[in-house]
Amino acid sequence: MKKIKKTLLFLSVATILTGCATAPPKNSSNLCDIFREHNDWYDAAADMRDKWDVPIHVPMAMMYQESSFKHDAQPPMQYWFGFIPVGRASTAYGYAQVKDETWEDYGRETGSYFAARSNFDDALDFMGWYINKSSRINKVSKSDAYAQYLNYHEGWGGYKRGSYYKKRWLMETSRKVQQRATLYQRQLQSCEDEFKSGWFFGLFG
Incomplete structure (x- = not known):
C-alpha cells in the first residue's frame, strides 16, 4: 500500500510539473x-x-533555431537497425540546447550551480555568457548573429579553426539566424517601450 501511495504521489507531482511547463x-x-x-x-x-551587454535579438534568434522555444528540447533518439534505441546524438538539452560539459563550465564560471537548462531565464543567461565569451575569445561582435551562431555551434576552437567552412548547411543555417535576428531587432524597436513601462503603467498607456 505504501508503494502504491508513493507511486501516486510521484505521478501527481510529475503531472503538476508538466502542467506548469511554459x-x-x-x-x-x-x-x-x-x-x-x-x-x-x-x-x-x-x-x-544588462549583465552581458548582449543585444536581446541575437540570443532570441539563436534560441529559436536551437529549440523553437521548447523547454525540454533535445536531439532525437538514435536506433540500431531501426528499432534498438542506443541513446541520443548528444547531451544537448533545454531552451538553449546546451551540452552537459558546457553547462557545467557555465555553472562554475558564474556560480549558477542551481540553474536549469529547462528554465528560460537560466538558458538565456547562459546564452549571454556564451556570446560574451565568443566576443572576447574570437573577437566576434556581440551583434553579429551569423558569426555568433557559428561560435555557438562549433565551439570557440572550432570557429577559430574555420571548421564551419566544410559545413555549407551550417553556414546557411547561420544566415537564417542572422535574418531572424535582424527581424527580431526591428520588431523589438517598435514595441519595447510597452515592456519597459511594465504592466502597471501599461494599464494607463
Whole structure:
C-alpha cells in the first residue's frame, strides 16, 4: 500500500510539473508577440542584456533555431537497425540546447550551480555568457548573429579553426539566424517601450 501511495504521489507531482511547463509562443516569428505572451521573458532578456551587454535579438534568434522555444528540447533518439534505441546524438538539452560539459563550465564560471537548462531565464543567461565569451575569445561582435551562431555551434576552437567552412548547411543555417535576428531587432524597436513601462503603467498607456 505504501508503494502504491508513493507511486501516486510521484505521478501527481510529475503531472503538476508538466502542467506548469511554459508552452512555446504561439507566434514565434514576432518578438513583440513572444514577449506579450510571456511577459516575464522580456524581463529575463533585459537582465541578460544588462549583465552581458548582449543585444536581446541575437540570443532570441539563436534560441529559436536551437529549440523553437521548447523547454525540454533535445536531439532525437538514435536506433540500431531501426528499432534498438542506443541513446541520443548528444547531451544537448533545454531552451538553449546546451551540452552537459558546457553547462557545467557555465555553472562554475558564474556560480549558477542551481540553474536549469529547462528554465528560460537560466538558458538565456547562459546564452549571454556564451556570446560574451565568443566576443572576447574570437573577437566576434556581440551583434553579429551569423558569426555568433557559428561560435555557438562549433565551439570557440572550432570557429577559430574555420571548421564551419566544410559545413555549407551550417553556414546557411547561420544566415537564417542572422535574418531572424535582424527581424527580431526591428520588431523589438517598435514595441519595447510597452515592456519597459511594465504592466502597471501599461494599464494607463
